[in-house]
Amino acid sequence: MNTLASDREALRPPLVDSFGRRITYLRLSVTDRCDLRCRYCMSEVMTFLPRSELLTIEELGVIADAFVARGVKRIRLTGGEPLVRRGINDLALHIGRQLGGGTLDELTLTTNATRLAEHADLLAEAGVRRVNVSLDSLDADRFRLITRTGELDKVLGGIAGAKAAGLTIKINMVALKGLNENEIEPMIRWCGDQGFDLTLIETMPLGVVDEDRTDRYLPLDGVRARLAERFTLETIADRTGGPARYVRVRETGTRLGLITPLTNNFCDGCNRVRLTASGRLYMCLGHDDRIDLKAVLRSGGRRAVDAALDRALLSKPERHMFRIGGRGAAPALGRHMSVTGG
Numbered sequence: 126m127n128t129l130a131s132d133r134e135a136l137r138p139p140l141v142d143s144f145g146r147r148i149t150y151l152r153l154s155v156t157d158r159c160d161l162r163c164r165y166c167m168s169e170v171m172t173f174l175p176r177s178e179l180l181t182i183e184e185l186g187v188i189a190d191a192f193v194a195r196g197v198k199r200i201r202l203t204g205g206e207p208l209v210r211r212g213i214n215d216l217a218l219h220i221g222r223q224l225g226g227g228t229l230d231e232l233t234l235t236t237n238a239t240r241l242a243e244h245a246d247l248l249a250e251a252g253v254r255r256v257n258v259s260l261d262s263l264d265a266d267r268f269r270l271i272t273r274t275g276e277l278d279k280v281l282g283g284i285a286g287a288k289a290a291g292l293t294i295k296i297n298m299v300a301l302k303g304l305n306e307n308e309i310e311p312m313i314r315w316c317g318d319q320g321f322d323l324t325l326i327e328t329m330p331l332g333v334v335d336e337d338r339t340d341r342y343l344p345l346d347g348v349r350a351r352l353a354e355r356f357t358l359e360t361i362a363d364r365t366g367g368p369a370r371y372v373r374v375r376e377t378g379t380r381l382g383l384i385t386p387l388t389n390n391f392c393d394g395c396n397r398v399r400l401t402a403s404g405r406l407y408m409c410l411g412h413d414d415r416i417d418l419k420a421v422l423r424s425g426g427r428r429a430v431d432a433a434l435d436r437a438l439l440s441k442p443e444r445h446m447f448r449i450g451g452r453g454a455a456p457a458l459g460r461h462m463s464v465t466g467g
């Protein structure tokens with residue numbers, strides 16, 4: 126670490142919550158809007174935030190800086206679809222300047238890849254090295270059925286563009302009963318061929334969508350057991366402080382992550398907080414407690430944000446409260462994943 130960076134860390138204490146967990150990871154949602162309407166994520170008709178309520182690109186940069194100064198080492202840009210936000214490249218370049226020198230270790234992005242081909246070079250220039258791409262099906266018709274509007278070719282083009290720009294790719298696939306469960310094995314093979322990691326995700330009860338998620342909920346413990354009959358799954362220790370557990374699929378070489386918020390509680394090592402595009406800081410994806418960092422920033426500037434982070438951390442809960450309710454039950458939280466930032 127260079128002297129400047131270590132001085133800065135010494136001056137500003139790291140962010141630690143009341144359970145002793147150090148916060149080193151920020152998920153920064155830059156918009157709640159999206160060009161797709163994935164069935165488990167959004168309703169067909171959505172009301173998005175008025176643009177006037179969003180943090181500006183400059184404000185997003187100031188808040189990111191405040192987190193980095195308090196020891197945040199990884200920032201993930203997300204949404205909604207981050208690449209539909211105007212100015213996203215400027216924000217990536219701004220945050221990317223903090224990379225190296227012992228301050229920020231990683232700037233990443235979660236995207237549906239429909240616009241990734243146009244952005245990949247610039248993201249790489251900003252210092253992005255890895256992207257997560259959501260891809261729930263490799264069949265064009267099923268992809269459209271799941272996303273309601275998506276064109277698989279565009280997404281595959283985006284993935285190819287990212288590969289050409291030298292970015293490492295991890296595919297996120299939400300496992301959906303009766304929709305893509307028979308595509309899990311082909312996806313593992315495809316990711317192995319392409320050299321991509323794959324993470325399977327259980328649907329989480331966030332926000333009202335047009336369907337009952339209970340019908341689509343596919344517990345990954347069962348998926349894993351079935352995969353173990355077809356493949357050799359070698360447990361690997363990789364933990365990122367996040368919810369995924371990892372195995373290596375020996376036959377394909379794929380590193381496979383399983384995110385099981387409902388069948389397992391993953392909160393003990395939680396190292397993250399989430400900021401929405403309108404400046405709400407959520408300490409937990411599965412709770413409604415938040416503080417309004419936009420108001421804090423606009424009334425008191427960067428110093429006030431710094432003080433607010435300590436107050437916010439005190440309210441980070443010990444664990445989430447997810448549970449898929451019975452048929453027809455309301456979602457655990459009214460907030461969509463696209464608002465909080467997945």
Ligand code: SAM
Nearest residue numbers: 166204205206235236237259297328329462467
């Ligand atoms: N639009 C980008 C994308 O799809 O990658 C970034 C935002 S999206 C909200 C981030 C991740 O959350 C995606 O991998 C998506 O599949 C996942 N997701 C969205 N709603 C979800 C839900 N209700 N349960 C589980 N995962 C969800």
Ligand code: SF4
Nearest residue numbers: 159161163166205237
């Ligand atoms: Fe958009 Fe991502 Fe939600 Fe799909 S999962 S609707 S791509 S925000």
